[in-house]
Amino acid sequence: MFSLSQRFQTLGNQAITYGLFISVFIAITSWFQLQSQDADLVPSTIESIKPSLSFRTSRYYGSVNGKPKENAKITFDLETDLTPLFTWNTKQVFAYLTAEYDGKNTHNEVVFWDKIITSKDEAHLKVNGAKSKYNIWDAQDKLSGKELEFKLKWNIQPYVGPLIYGETIGSKDVLVQSAAADDDNK
Amino acid sequence: MNLRLELTRFLKLCFVLSSAFMFWKGLSIATNSHSPIVVVLSGSMEPAFQRGDVLFLWNRNERSKVGDVVIYEVQDKSIPIVHRVLREHHNDKNKQLLLTKGDNNAGDDIPLYGRKKIYLQKERDIVGTVKGYVPQLGYVTIWISENKYAKLALMGFLGISALLSNE
Numbered sequence: 001m002f003s004l005s006q007r008f009q010t011l012g013n014q015a016i017t018y019g020l021f022i023s024v025f026i027a028i029t030s031w032f033q034l035q036s037q038d039a040d041l042v043p044s045t046i047e048s049i050k051p052s053l054s055f056r057t058s059r060y061y062g063s064v065n066g067k068p069k070e071n072a073k074i075t076f077d078l079e080t081d082l083t084p085l086f087t088w089n090t091k092q093v094f095a096y097l098t099a100e101y102d103g104k105n106t107h108n109e110v111v112f113w114d115k116i117i118t119s120k121d122e123a124h125l126k127v128n129g130a131k132s133k134y135n136i137w138d139a140q141d142k143l144s145g146k147e148l149e150f151k152l153k154w155n156i157q158p159y160v161g162p163l164i165y166g167e168t169i170g171s172k173d174v175l176v177q178s179a180a181a182d183d184d185n186k
Numbered sequence: 187m188n189l190r191l192e193l194t195r196f197l198k199l200c201f202v203l204s205s206a207f208m209f210w211k212g213l214s215i216a217t218n219s220h221s222p223i224v225v226v227l228s229g230s231m232e233p234a235f236q237r238g239d240v241l242f243l244w245n246r247n248e249r250s251k252v253g254d255v256v257i258y259e260v261q262d263k264s265i266p267i268v269h270r271v272l273r274e275h276h277n278d279k280n281k282q283l284l285l286t287k288g289d290n291n292a293g294d295d296i297p298l299y300g301r302k303k304i305y306l307q308k309e310r311d312i313v314g315t316v317k318g319y320v321p322q323l324g325y326v327t328i329w330i331s332e333n334k335y336a337k338l339a340l341m342g343f344l345g346i347s348a349l350l351s352n353e
Binding site: 003004005008023059060062064091092094096098103105106107108109110111114116118134136138139140153155157158159160161162163165 | 233234235251252253254255270272273274275276277278283289293294296297302304305316317318319320321347348
């Protein structure tokens with residue numbers, strides 16, 4: 001009646017059932033915790049964005065067939081407090097500074113800077129004159145002359161359950177001047 | 187030896203296997219992805235995902251968003267890669283170009299795309315977007331596929347339990 005495999009099977013089934021129940025409980029309670037901490041209402045200030053342009057000829061900088069490709073970098077100031085995103089089910093928060101812009105019949109969104117935050121102690125972000133992590137180029141032609149809308153967005157990676165996305169309140173519009181216009185100003 | 191009993195047992199085994207297969211294929215249709223549940227094999231997304239973590243995918247979205255963690259397969263390479271979308275460019279005709287990067291990697295994925303490509307295409311290359319996460323549960327499959335003794339032990343255990351379950 002009670003063979004080894006039967007015992008093993010019963011044990012396995014129970015472990016899976018309880019595991020599932022606990023996981024669902026954790027996911028649901030952490031969602032309520034996020035709501036009560038107003039995670040969707042976190043403010044951020046993005047200031048003094050200064051774009052700088054350069055031309056690259058490598059494929060790894062968006063150049064096709066060695067034609068010079070316009071690359072953009074920025075420096076920026078950022079302040080926000082992402083502590084409300086931390087619940088008992090938050091493993092890490094991925095915060096990323098994006099820029100949205102419209103091209104010819106296209107809509108684009110690119111990430112200039114990001115940061116992995118693994119504990120509440122690091123959740124208060126305050127950077128001044130920080131450099132963007134990535135060189136950005138436009139898929140079609142170039143970024144200069146385009147109006148970029150900057151926002152800070154976040155993604156919560158849980159210990160178990162669904163990935164949660166959102167954005168902070170606050171944005172900044174910046175027009176990228178062409179390199180020639182930059183020279184005129186000097 | 188009772189032939190009827192043996193046949194019933196065989197039928198039950200077939201039933202278990204076919205229902206597992208139906209469950210997998212049903213999930214595939216529901217999510218519109220050819221592998222709706224995947225196990226992470228590399229550390230390129232640490233600390234978010236470690237080796238052996240199980241990811242649940244969804245592929246019915248028209249477009250990927252920046253920040254999404256996606257699974258993609260580059261043509262001619264059968265290894266699926268789990269990385270984050272850092273840029274998206276789409277036009278009115280719903281053709282979308284994506285650039286991805288692993289959280290734990292220094293640079294973006296252009297060297298992985300190969301063949302002079304500098305973007306992924308949503309329709310062609312994306313297997314799914316990660317929606318849900320369960321840690322470490324998939325480590326068994328890595329352990330079994332990479333350790334020949336583990337494979338033998340599993341076979342042996344299944345064989346012995348089949349022999350012993352002669353109730």
